[in-house]
Amino acid sequence: MDQQRPLSTVTMAFTVVAYLIFVTARAHVTGVDLSLWPRLICALAMLLLVTAIPKAPSTFIFGLIGVLYVVVLQIGVVINVQGIEKPLFWMLPAGMVIPICAAPLWLTPRHFILGTIAFYLAGLPFVMAVPFTHDDYVLCAMWVAIGIPTATTFHFGFYWFRLNHFLLEEKLLALAATDPLTQLLNRRAFLEQAQQMLSETKGHDDVVSAIFLDIDRFKSLNDQYGHARGDEALMDVTKVLKDAVPAQALVGRLGGEEFAVLIKAPDPDRATGLADTLRILIASIRRPDGFLTASFGVAHRRSNETATELLDRADEALLRAKHAGHNRVFVEQARQVERVRATALDEDNDTRVDEEPVVVTRWGAFDLFTHYQPVYSLSHQKQVGFEALLRGFDQHGTPLRPDKLFAPQSNAGISDLDSLTHHLHLANARKRLPIDCWLFLNVAPSTFIQPGYEQTLAAIVFEAGLDPRGVVLEILESEGVDVEELALAAWRYRGCGFLIAVDDFGTGHSNLDRLLRIQPDFVKLDGALIRAKSRASDQPLLPTIVSLLHRADMLVVVEGIETTEELILAVESNVDFAQGFLLGRPSATLPSAAAVTRRIDHAFDVIAEGRAVRTARFEGQLAPYLAMLNAAAAALTNGASVEEAIAPMAKLELCKRCFVLDDTGRILGQEISGRAGSSADLRLGPLFASQSGRWDHRPYYWKAVANMGTAVFCQPYLSLTSGRASVGVTMAFTCDERVMVVGSELDWTSPHLAWPTVE
Known part of the structure; x- marks a missing residue:
């Protein structure tokens, strides 16, 4: 009905105009003065019905308006032919054309049938009052033989076409507005x-x-x-x-x-x-x-x-x-917060205008420019450096794809481009870079190992009015360069004051051995490591990777931060520095830090709130197991056997195994397999028997001994006896002047279990 309204409104309004033309023609041809009031009243009534069409609330009302309209139109036609010598000839156009032209207007076949019957019945009294001649019978026969069949054919043909068209339109509108799988709004x-x-x-x-x-x-x-x-x-x-x-x-x-x-x-x-x-x-x-x-x-x-x-x-x-x-x-929180799903900052907040002219250099047919991407210290919540990135444009000013700009070249070609790029970046940095920020420069490994290039690069830095101690050289990931040569070159560059970073760790040929030999000051982790998770527990691996690199005295930069969730994970994983589209896109002008600072601060707030909630959930889920430890320790102190004392713990849902350890960390008696013990991987069968092992090096043992008489727990760890994430709950006590530790290993792989913040 909604699709039919515009067509019916326009066509019916045009019919009112046609009716007025018919009235004018009647007066002009016959030359007789006509009484206009009856004719204008009919026209006004039809106009009112036209205005009612857009407001029709149902198909019944819509059809009723159409029936009334054709009846009023027929009455108007009859009034207009009054006093004419051959009125049926004047009614012939109306009698045949109106039903035919009105056919597409009817919403349903029922409306068409009722409307057509009403139209002819409205004119029947006048027709019956006219003295018939032979010609009049011919006219009536033409109305019946031509008008009605044509109108019927026209209506049903148009109705079929319109129905399929409207159904298709509704289907397309529904598809555009709904999700194809769930049929919910998109x-x-x-x-x-x-x-x-x-x-x-x-x-x-x-x-x-x-x-x-x-x-x-x-x-x-x-x-x-x-x-x-x-x-x-x-x-x-x-x-x-x-x-x-x-x-x-x-x-x-x-x-x-x-x-x-x-x-x-x-x-x-x-x-x-x-x-x-x-x-x-x-x-x-x-x-x-x-x-x-x-x-x-x-x-x-x-x-x-x-x-x-x-x-x-x-x-x-x-x-x-x-x-x-x-x-x-x-x-929601009471205070206003930034949008959390944006992948880049608004342009108005992201850049500021620089007065200094930009240095541009030529490389073949290309113009080379310097773009900067900020590096943020997450703890300091401020910009501490900018990575200088090379961008190229052809003679038409069209940006070049990286694969075209950095097409495979000989080592000599790469070194020439590297040297040209370093001159460009350092010349621009002198005019734009804040004094207290590092400049991160990319260096191809083949250029990095060239004898004497460290002196050349230091001279370029001094010429630009900068200090090598403010320049971080990023060794790009590449094959074909000996790691030993990179390590020796890194020692030479450090002697000139440069800081060293290894780029894209976690991809390609970058590995831990490369890091340990080069001993960089910074390690830039590839963005893929942010999304890396453990297979069983689905916990992120980034905190462990960062902790490992910190143990090796390397500061950690995470690249590719694109979402707030990734920023929060980086902060919680104790990452030192971060860069990515969320914190600022590469740009020819230096980005403002205000909006990013608010975003980083929001990440800290989320972590603080989440830490408290997760810690409370974690301790709450451990509470029944800690209570059972007190009961087991009391039973052992009162002379119960090991099996009798620890058997109740084995019935708890998460318990994999229960045990009692002596003062050397060895198992006393027999350990008991708990309800969750059956989920152990049978391929690890040689590790199931743990009676011969010594476990006093495990945190769950020495933490218990350090807190004698108090039930304690440890951080989740990978169990050697099951190959699954586990939590140890233990309690140390003395029995017959001997230190004993009663404990249980809990299966902590279920996603419904809380994980505390990494210590």
């Missing part, structure tokens, strides 16, 4: 309808709230069990949303595993309660390795806030919920 349609909902609620008492939810560990579900299983999980979540969310609320899939709900309610607690209900329902959906969970962020609309701004605040709450350990509902 991001574009959700935001459009959300903005409309917000505009309709201005001045109302109802609170509009946004619920942002993200399925936890969804990537691992796709990676381990296939995308078909991931799609099934999305459909399960969709069913929960359709069943639990009120009909008047908006529900959409914004992309991937992210969903959003916009709801109006008298009070904000309604949205928070709905989010918690959804969380519980989703947590009952099974997945192959347990149960599905989701994290939720809730935000309530503020005055004059757009839908995007509201969702951004809900997204920030979701981010905090995920960092606090997943499967939680977090409500």
Whole structure:
């Protein structure tokens, strides 16, 4: 009906104009003065019916307006032919053309049949009153033989065409507005309808709230069990949303595993309660390795806030919920926060204008420029350096792809380009770089090992008015260069005052042996290491990698920070420096640090809040096991056997094995396998028997001895007896003047278990 309104309105309005022309023609041809009032009343009535078409609330009213319209039109035609010698000849155009032309206007075949019958019945009294001649019978026969069949054929043909066209249009509109898998609103349609909902609620008492939810560990579900299983999980979540969310609320899939709900309610607690209900329902959906969970962020609309701004605040709450350990509902913070999903800063905040002219150099047919990307100290929350990056443009000013600019060349060609690039970057840095910032320069390995180039480069630095101690040389990842030569060259460059960095560690031919030989001051980790996770527990590996490099006296720079989640992980992993599109894109002008500082500070806030929540959850999940240790220690002190004392612990859900150790860390009696012990990998069979082992070097042993009489726990570790992430809970006590340690090893691989912040 909505698609038919414009066609019917325009065509019916044009018919009113045609009717007025017909009236004018009647007066002109006959030369008789006509009474205009009846004719104008008919025209006015038709105009009123035309204006009613756009407001018709139903197909019945729409069809009724059409029937009334043709009846009024027929009455007007009859009035207009009154007093003419051969009135039927004057009515012939109306009698045949009007039903034919009106055929496409009827919404349904029923409307067409009723409207056509009403049209002819309206004119029947006049026709019956006219004295018939032979010619009049011929005219009536023409009306019946030509008008009705033609109108019928025209209507049904057009109806079939229109129906298929409108159905296709509706299908295309639905496809453009809905997610193809879940049939929920897609991001574009959700935001459009959300903005409309917000505009309709201005001045109302109802609170509009946004619920942002993200399925936890969804990537691992796709990676381990296939995308078909991931799609099934999305459909399960969709069913929960359709069943639990009120009909008047908006529900959409914004992309991937992210969903959003916009709801109006008298009070904000309604949205928070709905989010918690959804969380519980989703947590009952099974997945192959347990149960599905989701994290939720809730935000309530503020005055004059757009839908995007509201969702951004809900997204920030979701981010905090995920960092606090997943499967939680977090409500917005009271203070205003930055957008958390942006991958680059706004251009207005990202750059500042430099007065100094830019130095440009020529390389073949290309013009070479210097672009800078900032490097931030996360702890200092400020810019501490800029990586100088080479950008090329052809004679038309078109940027060149890196593979064209850095096409394979001989070592001599690479060295020439390197030397030219260093002159360019240092000349520009002298005019633009702050005094207290490092300049990171890329150096090809083949150039780096050239005898004497360290002196040449130092001379270029001094010529530019800079100090080599403020220049960090990044050795690019490359094959074909002996590591020993790189290590000797690094020693020479350090003698000139330069700092050394190894770039892209974690990719290509870069390995740990290369680092240990070169001994760089900085190690730049490839962005892929941010996303690296352990196979079983799905925990990030970045904290362990950073800790290893710190033990080797190397500062760590993480490249490729593109999302807030990656920035938070870098901060929590004790990364020293970071760079990436989130913190500033490469640009010919130096970026401002204000917006980035706020973003880094927000990451610290999220970590502080998440640390407290995760630590509380971690200790809460360990509480029953720590209580059992006290009971076991008391039983052993009272003379119970080892098996009797530790058997109750073995019945707990996470317990893999229970044991008692003597003062040398060896097992007393027999250890008992717990409920989670059956999940051990049978391929590790030679490690199952642990009676002959000595375990006093493990943290769970010496921490217990250091806290005699108190139940303690340790950080999650990889168990040597099961090959799985585990947590040791132990308690040391004295029995018969001997130190004994009773303990249990818990299986800590379930995604529902909290992991504390790495120490």
